[in-house]
Amino acid sequence: MKLHPWALGAALLVPPGAGAVELSIATVDNGHMIRMQALTPHFEKANPGIRVKWVTLSEGDLREQVSADIAGKGGRYDVVTIGMYEVPIWARKGWLRPFQPDDRYDAGDLLPAMRKGLSLDGKLYAAPFYGESSMLMYRRDLLHKAGAALSYQPTWDEVKKVAAKLHDPAAGVYGICLRGKPGWGDNMALLTTMVNTFGGQWFDMSWRPRIDSEPWKRAIGFYVDLLKNYGPPQPAHHSFNENLALFNAGKCGMWIDATIAASFVSDPKQSKVADKVAFAQAPTAVTPKGASWLWAWSLAIPAGTTRADAAQRFVNWATSREYIELVARTDGWARIPTGTRTSTYKRPEFLQAAGFAFHEAMAIAFTDPGNSTLPKSPYVGVQFASIPEFQAIGNETGRRIGAALEGQMSVDEALSAAQKMAEAEMRQAGGQAAAK
Known part of the structure; x- marks a missing residue:
């Protein structure tokens, strides 16, 4: 069996005989996040030393609980779903770890508006899972x-x-x-x-x-x-x-x-x-x-997590081009998470399947x-x-x-x-x- 690229080095996360690293991930209860949860076994199979525990909340409850936990340094979550409002403010306060793209990630492919909105002093502090206007x-x-x-x-x-x-x-x-x-x-x-x-x-x-x-x-x-x-x-x-x-x-x-x-x-x-x-x-x-408006539901890593390596690995997987292609294979190009990558809007398969692609791209591009x-x-x-x-x-x-x-x-x-x-x-x- 061909080893998935994300599995490289995964064994180093867990010593032989030890239990798996459990990541606690807080997210919002909308369709794209529900689909990500359904596809999580693909990540766990490629990373046998990691198990994912989901905490799924309504938008208001997510903001309230994650904000309280981050500000109070509660350490309840290893990955949190936040947006363009929180990222620069929380990064400035030292509440987030910088996002570390791996060699395959291609951060330069992220739409400029999304990359800029999730950065502080030119450094990414979250990765966009999907973006929107x-x-x-x-x-x-x-x-x-x-x-x-x-x-x-x-x-x-x-x-x-x-x-x-x-x-x-x-x-x-x-x-x-x-x-x-x-x-x-x-x-x-x-x-x-x-x-x-x-x-x-x-x-x-x-x-x-x-x-x-x-x-x-x-x-x-x-x-x-x-x-x-x-x-x-x-x-x-x-x-x-x-x-x-x-x-x-x-x-x-x-x-x-x-x-x-x-x-x-x-x-x-x-x-x-x-x-x-x-x-x-x-x-x-x-x-x-x-x-x-302009927004990106994004994955960020709290500064207080003790499972930062596993968290970085998950965020790289969930916000990658390869993840978008995984959704396309399993659910079709019309159902991929959009609004994050320039390459998405160059894929003929997506443009043919998604009658909204042009309108979405224009709305994002002309929002300042x-x-x-x-x-x-x-x-x-x-x-x-x-x-x-x-x-x-x-x-x-x-x-x-x-x-x-x-x-x-x-x-x-x-x-x-x-x-x-x-x-x-x-x-x-x-x-x-x-x-x-």
């Missing part, structure tokens, strides 16, 4: 039936008009599905892009919060009105997975979310409407800046975290501000907007409360000095 997915059959059309990059006003035409709850179809579940990585991921394109920002150049500004009021008012009139029931309970299930069941006329969803909604094994889906870029309002707002901003990030204080501010703002969506307060009341909370948070942190 955001875009609009829609039912072309429903638009045709309604006599409606969408531009390649529509405006939010255009989206609202089409949602009104598609909305038919009696037939089980809602005009539009959007994230409503509170959280900086849930509803605020979408809402920050809306605020950006409506001309707003989180902080001005003096690090003053701008949550109660007119662009925020216009963007959030538009969002609440859109979902109340043309969204599904109880939208404040819906985030990525809930809206994915609705769309795949044929209940959403349009959905604006992560580009990675395209591989799921166009998969006939998962989606009842796979052959009826079309794609467009994320909507704009007064500016195209920051209209679509360093220039995502119309007024100049002091922070890097599209759907987040890359400062430690943002997580608490984003979560609390999301909670208040969720309350407005449920009718518990007005939009102005929600944003006023969020503004006061953000001001207090920044005062306590020392403002700009703490942000650095």
